[in-house]
Amino acid sequence: MAMQNWPNGLVLPSGVFLLSFVLAISVILVTVTALVITSKRLVNDINTAHNTSGYLVDFLLPSNSQDRVPFAAGQNPFAILYQHYRFVIDGPGLINKGYVRFKQGLFEIPRTFRFGQVILCKPELIEGLRTTRSAVASPEPWIDQVKCPPTVHLLLQISHVMPGYFPKGGGWPAIAKTTPGVIRGTVYKELDRYIPSMDQAILSQFHTLQFNDDECSVGCFDFAYSIVARSGSFAMVGSQLSQNEEYLKAVKDHILGMIMTTRVQFLVPDCLKRARYIGGFISHLATLGTRWDMHASRKILLKHFNARAAEYRDEMASEELNHQPRPEDMHKPVEIFRWLYESSVLRQRWSYSEVIGEMLLLQFAFIYTTAYGLYGALAELARRPEYITPLREEVETILTELGPTVAACDRMILLDSFLKECQRLHPPAAVSAHRVCVTPLQLSNGITLKPGTHVGVPSGVIQRSSEYYENPEAFDGFRFVKRAAAGAKDSRFVDLSPEYLVFGMGVHACPGRWMASALMKLVFAHILTRWNVFLPGSSQGPVTGSLSFEEFYVPNFGLKIGLRRRK
Ligand code: HEM
Helix, strand or coil, X not given: CHHHHHHHHHCCCHHHHHHHHHHHHHHHHHHHHHHHHHHHHHCCECCHHHHHCCHHHHXXXXXXXXXXXXXXXXXXXXXXXXXXXHHHHHHHHHHHHHHHHHCCCEEEECCCCCCXXXXXXXXXXXXXXXXCCCCCEEEHHHHHHCCCCCCCCCCCCHHHHCCCCCCCCCCCCHHHHHHHHHHHHHHXXXXXXXXXXXXXXXXXXXXXXXXXXXEEEEEHHHHXXXXXXXXXXXXXXXXXXXXXXXXXXXXXXXXXXXXXXXXXXXXXXXXXXXXXXXXXXXXXXXXXXXXXXXXXHHHHHHHHHHHHHHHHHHHHHHHHHHCCCCHHHCCCCCCHHHHHHHHHHHCCCCCHHHHHHHHHHHHHHHHHHHHHHHHHHHHHHHHCHHHHXXXXXXXHHHHHHHCCCHHHHHHCHHHHHHHHHHHHHCCCECCEEEXXXXXXXXXXXXXXXXXXXXXXXXXXXXXXXXXXXXXXXXXXXXXXXXXXXXXXCCCCXXXXXXXXXXXXXXXXXXXXXXXXXXXXXXXXXXXXXXXXXXXXXXXXXXXXXXXXXXXXXXXXXXXXXXXXXXX
């Protein structure tokens, strides 16, 4: 009886249906119109006379590419809508399209309800951006901290994803300006001091593997991510926490939670997010109930950070009493957290919340990027067993002579080339060197970009371009050793060059690349000396690069690799 009755409960008067339908269509129309209008309003004008047009004119008139930086795939409202859709699900594809059309110039990509981003393609324009001072074009994460047009919002969505950590509206915080220099001065210059413990951390992570009949199958991304989280945490917070499983899990979950939350925030209009509580509410909702719950893992991280900071306070008090560092600390490498914390307490350069905010950002900059690089390289090695023997011969010879040291890593030139080729084909994102114009930026082609314009370079497509690489789509693990032998400069993994932009360019290029390189080489060296690597099963879908969200590639979390003990 109940079964017969309940459908009747769903019968609504046809007027309500009609109203709901009209309402839904109106919402869609308003959203679509808002998307087109905001895209057109935010686009960078070349000819300032165009600024005088109103919203309606903006919406109705197809923009003239002589007045404005052209969109990648057309200027009319339908083309703009298509590009919004395409960019969200396949950013690299849209960027490729723009690059093909505007190789000798620049183009713009629309981002949902946010700024468009001007993509510089012509080498001279890219070179101009590389040499531009930070006061004119500031690094990207601080876009919403810069006093630019309020519509401009940053890639990391710091105001919404990490509210309260950095002073609002204060621009690029001093702490973030200082950390790259600290990393160059400590992590890079004293890399040798970090290596023994990081090496140990890699081996401890290997001990968690479970072999069955001399074989073991692991999720490739998770394996790479866990190794880097453990060894990277040593450099950031010291040996004790780098062995703490609760902390390590929270680090990994928090980074992925932050990425997910940022992506959800991307799709929400700024005006909504700026309304009180809404941005925070969306942040809470974005990962709630998933294993990457950003807020739950942040709570755990904060607990551990506070405990570690209390230990630093004790150590600092004891050092002050004895007027020198404790003997057991004399040869320890600098812990990034300790350095930031000490500067906050002793020199009052920044607040504790800024220290924590910077740590959370650094975890992302350090751990996710390096894990992604390692993941791509391990997946390629599993697919290409022909590289195992030459790489193994190289690492075994060098490790026997030098042990796990920076000097040893520097000598591994075949491995260096292999890793660089993997990153050339599998960068974490299709755009690099994000900058935002703080003042008007005059480009060499006469165009002036207005303050607030987000700029970047299409690194993914450049790294697969036949203008820079012979047979660019083919994987050649020894491509870069061959190039070096033929006299090419800047062929090492850590070298920056116009055709290899994985680490960015100019003064803001990644200061952690030497650390990333050493870490990845040590992991490879240990794996190659112990195991053969293979792809278990026949087909496991793409290695990397087929899935994307905006310009970011998403790792294939389902991809497994096999490790087989050497006979
Ligand atoms: C394979 C691993 C890595 C990749 C692909 C990578 C990539 C990048 C890229 C593309 C940038 C922006 C460069 C630009 O805007 O021109 C960057 C900046 C940065 N990276 Fe890395 N990174 C990696 C590893 C690391 C590590 C291990 C650390 C820490 C030890 C680190 C710390 C930083 C910092 C602090 C910045 C900001 C630099 C600035 O604003 O001046 N990165 N990284």
